[in-house]
Amino acid sequence: MSLLNQKTIKNSVSFSGIGLHSGKPAKICVKPSSPDSGIVFKRIDLKNNNLIYPNFMNVTNTALNTTISNSNGVKVSTIEHLMGALFGIGIDNALIEIDNEEVPILDGSAKVFIEKILTAGLELSNKPIKIIKIKKKIEFKNGDKFISIEPSKLSLDIDFELKYQNKIIGNQRNKINVYEDDLTEVFNSRTFCLYEDIEAIKKKGLAKGGSLENAIVVKSDNVLNPEGLRNSKEFVNHKILDCIGDLYTTGYRIIASVNCSQGGHYLTNSLLRKVFENKDNFSIIEIQERTLPHTLINRSLLRSIA
Ligand SMILES: [Zn+2]
Structure with a gap:
């Protein structure tokens, strides 16, 4: 199967820690998802309107971090290091569940994201990447x-x-x-x-x-x-x-x-x-x-x- 096909994570993987700016604790879980679904954030601490798409048009704050929001004002901040890791590894589709408003900063880099996601492995689909x-x-x-x-x-x-x-x-x-x-x-x-x-x-x-x-x-x-x-x-x-x-x-x-x-x-x-x-x-x-x-x-x- 072609490596130019879309990929997702093979097994779910979780990260916990505090947010750099909010100081709030958060747990995230990166889960497999289907081809053409892209990267999607889901605020699982909220029942409604809890999906946020990490699209440049949804970026609502760029002060020392990248924050995305949906049309209901539900946000996730400091997405950039996790997004960098997903890009680098070549993950096209994943559901990222998060129970608070900011992605944990961990050690301030993408090191832990990269290591854990690589350990979880990748799943290739039969759909070509775009x-x-x-x-x-x-x-x-x-x-x-x-x-x-x-x-x-x-x-x-x-x-x-x-x-x-x-x-x-x-x-x-x-x-x-x-x-x-x-x-x-x-x-x-x-x-x-x-x-x-x-x-x-x-x-x-x-x-x-x-x-x-x-x-x-x-x-x-x-x-x-x-x-x-x-x-x-x-x-x-x-x-x-x-x-x-x-x-x-x-x-x-x-x-x-x-x-x-x-x-x-x-x-x-x-x-x-x-x-x-x-x-x-x-x-x-x-x-x-x-x-x-x-x-x-x-x-x-x-x-x-x-
Ligand atoms: Zn940074």
Whole structure:
């Protein structure tokens, strides 16, 4: 059976922990679902109107996280690391049950999501995956921050740069090919903040669950986490993880080249809204394996479940 067919998780898998921003405990269960159903969140603490689709049009908040809401205002926040893991592993369809409003932050990365989902295994269907191919270059700018997406032959490339005055973060840049590269460092990279920003973030009612257990905190020339950094580009690698997760709010694999400087959830979401405003910007294709010798799901992750 073709790996270009749609996939779901073979066995249900659960995660528990607190939300980074709400500080509230939540349990989620990622369950198998049928072809063409996509990724769907279900708030099982609510009886009615409890389905929320992680589509870029349903993104209602991009302040330090990606929040999706349905038309009744029922929301799930901080979906981006789980969505990044699902994209990376190549899961097209899954029902994600959650008993509160925010996906657990766990260790601040996608590491635990990736490991547990790979252990649960994948189930192939007989339906081909659908892919969005970007046909025109689209840009979105906000001050000196920008993001662009343009056509690419077969890959999804993400070139991301960060520019911080802080010496530890500094100017960090990384470029990855989502379907070809070993993404372990991207998935293992944790969310981060500057120590001096914490008070302002907390005043906004965010990061109530934040700690050195789930975020890197940088204070002038020091990383406050006793274990230090997990990799030398952990800051920009985490931004790439966020970007992959946010790109998955299109609902499909993507063939394109993305360039981003100092962006985040707001820029990625704004870019997607702009792309899908005009049908000339993209096409949605079903790919037959004989025409494309390419898995469109990450190869190093595939090897680990083979
Ligand atoms: Zn993040």
